[in-house]
Amino acid sequence: MGIVERKEREREEMRELILEAARKLFLAQGFDKTSIRNIAEAIEYSPATIYLYYKDKNELLFSLHEAGFQKMMQEFANVAVVKDPFEKLVALGNQYLKFAIENPELYDLMFIMDAPMETLSCREEAWDEGARSFEFLKTTIAECIQVGHFKNTVDIENASLTIWSFMHGLLSLHLRKRMAFFEDDREMERIQDSFKLFVEMIRCSM
The missing domain is CATH 1.10.10.60 (Homeodomain-like)
Known part of the structure; x- marks a missing residue:
């Protein structure tokens, strides 16, 4: 060398x-x-x-966020090969759960930790990685609509936000230990069951 x-x-x-x-x-x-x-x-x-x-701790926070989203998008690449749009959406949800559960501190920093978002949004360069992850979800939902799913959905961005909000809420309860009141050892099972129920609710609403 x-x-x-x-x-x-x-x-x-x-x-x-x-x-x-x-x-x-x-x-x-x-x-x-x-x-x-x-x-x-x-x-x-x-x-x-x-x-x-x-140059400052704002740039440090930005770099950590960017690295986190890059890692998440690399794992989302496993989902891109799924051909059926709705099954791709389900696979994306499962991959999102897997990413957060396997990388709890990273997910916390990306989505939960209290930090001024202006440290990200005021930068001259766009927050490409964060935006790209949300665009991946929007594109998947758009593909679902094209083949006849989500018949009553006209706002793809709003539908994406709704799905993301459920996933984030479920994971936040887990990562912040708010599911401990169940007092059993079924937390992972409950998370998977809740996700499956959410998928069926979406499927039935089509």
């Missing part, structure tokens, strides 16, 4: 070290209470080192 390649690898490793520390602190103590100095202390470097890679 040459000098240039080695330095680039070292820079990438440092970026990952900073991002991992920021992710843990954002989730543990909140975005507002986390400072660049806190992150620097966590990795035992000076704040000046972090500023060589990220």
